[in-house]
Amino acid sequence: xxxxxxxxxxxxxxxxxxxxxxxxxxxxxMLDMVLSAAVFDQQVNYVFMDDGVQQLRRGQEPAAIDAxxxxxxxxxxxxxxxxxxxxxxxxxxxRGLSPEQLVIDIIVCDSxxxxxxxxxxxxxxxx
Amino acid sequence: MKFTIVVYSAPxxxxxxxxxxxxxxxxxxxxxxxxxxxxxxGVLNSSALSVTPQGEFDLTQAWQTLIAEHELDAISCxxxxxxxxxxxxxxxxxxxxPGASLAAGMTLSxxxxxxxxxxxxxxxxxxxx
Amino acid sequence: xxxxxxTLHTVNKSAFGSDALAACLRVARSxxxxxxxxxxxxxxxxxxxxxxxxxxxxIVAEHQSRAGPAPxxxxxxxxxxxxxxxxxxxxxxAEQLPAHVETIAYKDxxxxxxxxxxxxxxx
Numbered sequence: 129x130x131x132x133x134x135x136x137x138x139x140x141x142x143x144x145x146x147x148x149x150x151x152x153x154x155x156x157x158m159l160d161m162v163l164s165a166a167v168f169d170q171q172v173n174y175v176f177m178d179d180g181v182q183q184l185r186r187g188q189e190p191a192a193i194d195a196x197x198x199x200x201x202x203x204x205x206x207x208x209x210x211x212x213x214x215x216x217x218x219x220x221x222x223r224g225l226s227p228e229q230l231v232i233d234i235i236v237c238d239s240x241x242x243x244x245x246x247x248x249x250x251x252x253x254x255x
Numbered sequence: 256m257k258f259t260i261v262v263y264s265a266p267x268x269x270x271x272x273x274x275x276x277x278x279x280x281x282x283x284x285x286x287x288x289x290x291x292x293x294x295x296x297g298v299l300n301s302s303a304l305s306v307t308p309q310g311e312f313d314l315t316q317a318w319q320t321l322i323a324e325h326e327l328d329a330i331s332c333x334x335x336x337x338x339x340x341x342x343x344x345x346x347x348x349x350x351x352x353p354g355a356s357l358a359a360g361m362t363l364s365x366x367x368x369x370x371x372x373x374x375x376x377x378x379x380x381x382x383x384x
Numbered sequence: 385x386x387x388x389x390x391t392l393h394t395v396n397k398s399a400f401g402s403d404a405l406a407a408c409l410r411v412a413r414s415x416x417x418x419x420x421x422x423x424x425x426x427x428x429x430x431x432x433x434x435x436x437x438x439x440x441x442x443i444v445a446e447h448q449s450r451a452g453p454a455p456x457x458x459x460x461x462x463x464x465x466x467x468x469x470x471x472x473x474x475x476x477x478a479e480q481l482p483a484h485v486e487t488i489a490y491k492d493x494x495x496x497x498x499x500x501x502x503x504x505x506x507x
Contacts, residue, residue, distance in 0.1 A: 136374055140314045144504075146407060157263075157295045160334070164366035170373075178403055218410075239410040244413060247389050252504045255263065255295075256498050263507075269422045270396060270507065276469075280490040286498075378497050383507040384396070 139250035141165050142173040144242070144255060145180035149198045150190055156198055158255040166208040173245050174205070176234075177216040181223060184215060184230040199231040216242060218243050257289045259372040261381040262297035266314040271300055275317055277380060282325055290372040291322070291329040293361075296384075298341050301331040315358060322360040324331035333363040349372040392416040392500035396422035396507050399430065404506040414461035417500060419493055420485075421467040425476060428466040428485045467493060 143162050147154035165172050175183060188199050205213065214237045220226065227236050246252050260278050264270040278288055285318055293300050300318055307313040322329045336357070337350075343363055344355040357363060373379050393412050397404040405427050412418060420428050465488045471478060478487045488496070497503050 139374060141373065146403075148463060155296060157335070159296075161366060161369070165370050168367055168370040170370060178407055243411045243413050246391055246502075247413070249502065251373050251502055253261075253379075253381060254392075254505060254507070255383065258497075273396070273421060276490055277493065281494045284491055284494055285493065377391075378503060380497055381505040382504050383505060 138170060140171040140173070140248060142175060142245050142249040142252045144175045144177055144235050144252065144254040145183065146178040148179040148182040149188070150193065150195050154255050155180065156196075156223055158253070159198065159201055161253060162205075162210060163208055164205070166205075166210045171212075172210050173212045173214065173249065175214045175216070175242055175245065177242065179219075179223075181215055181219045181225060184232065184234065185225065186229055186231050188231075202232045205232070214245070216243065257287045257375065259290045259292060259369075259376040259379045260288060261369065261379060262291065262293045262300055263295050263381065265296040265384075266305070267299075268296075270382045271297065272312070272314055274382035275314060275321065276280040277382070278327075279321060287362075287374045288325065288327050289291035290304075290368065291318075291327055292369045292372060293329070294366075294369070295332075296339070298331040298339055299337040299381040300376050301329070301336070301358045302341055302356055303358040304356045319358050319360055321336040326352040327360075329361045330364045330368050331357065331361050332369075333365055336363055390417070390500050392417050392419060392496050392503045393495050394419045394503065394505045394507075395424040395427065396420075396505075398423045398426040400426075402507075408504075408506040412462060417463040417465065417496060419465045419467065419488070419496060421470050421493075423474075425466045425470045425474060426470070429466070429476065439480060465492070465496065
């Protein structure tokens with residue numbers, strides 16, 4: 129990081145994860161962005177929407193396809209002080225998932241909340 | 256205004272061309288590009304080894320020209336790049352690979368550079384596929 | 385001009401093969417703007433797609449609160465733009481587009497990014 133006292137050192141960044149895990153690298157790439165923003169002490173919102181909610185499904189055994197378990201990393205998010213983690217209720221509902229079937233305790237929200245997070249954020253990343 | 260441009264997609268997607276077109280147009284309009292950040296498949300835009308068939312637009316070359324002309328800060332995410340065979344001479348030596356493949360004007364660095372760019376820029380514009 | 389906290393959304397996929405437009409419309413709000421680019425410009429032809437979930441909800445809410453004239457897409461307070469180069473490349477004549485879609489050049493896209501507080505890309 130380049131130290132420059134004239135710059136703001138903290139922004140609110142929202143990351144909207146919209147892809148299922150394992151089929152491609154998008155979900156992992158988004159997780160890495162979230163962790164990186166957290167390490168650099170940014171105010172992070174992590175939102176799961178559309179197929180992104182499949183990342184949270186319990187019982188994943190990606191070793192079967194020689195992939196690393198992404199959902200295991202989510203339980204480490206509190207260590208990075210990432211606690212504003214949201215899942216879109218409509219995306220869950222359309223995929224027949226209930227909050228009890230998810231790997232972590234997470235804030236179930238509606239699209240108005242996601243719209244509000246976007247409005248409050250300095251920058252928004254989707255992947 | 257100060258822009259940071261994030262490119263998630265390979266040159267085979269139009270999104271990479273759109274990012275290039277947007278960057279060029281922003282520069283023409285007198286804006287500053289604080290940083291180009293190539294992430295995930297986007298790092299393939301920084302390959303020195305791609306060969307474009309004659310008659311097709313050579314996007315990787317176009318990026319290199321634009322970066323040189325405007326002395327842009329262009330970063331390819333190192334973890335994305337290594338996985339996709341985009342390596343500089345230092346990484347080639349470290350991992351004992353037969354050669355380097357990172358295009359001129361591009362630098363390998365970490366995601367911290369994206370966080371820094373987000374803090375330093377007025378606008379972040381992302382292009383993905 | 386645009387409200388200071390308004391967002392510019394970009395969509396670069398056709399709604400027939402991707403949920404990018406649907407996701408955008410669910411979280412875009414009155415005062416925001418949408419730029420259609422790449423394969424996203426196909427959505428410009430389909431008013432029904434644009435009047436999908438997000439826009440329709442806003443329109444209905446606004447209509448009920450005002451009890452005014454019949455709602456239109458414009459009354460959602462969301463501007464919709466399509467990049468001219470992408471329309472041209474795909475053989476979509478500007479005159480075939482519905483009135484609520486404005487065609488723009490790349491320099492206008494850059495200007496829109498400046499006049500909105502942030503840009504969110506849906507792909």
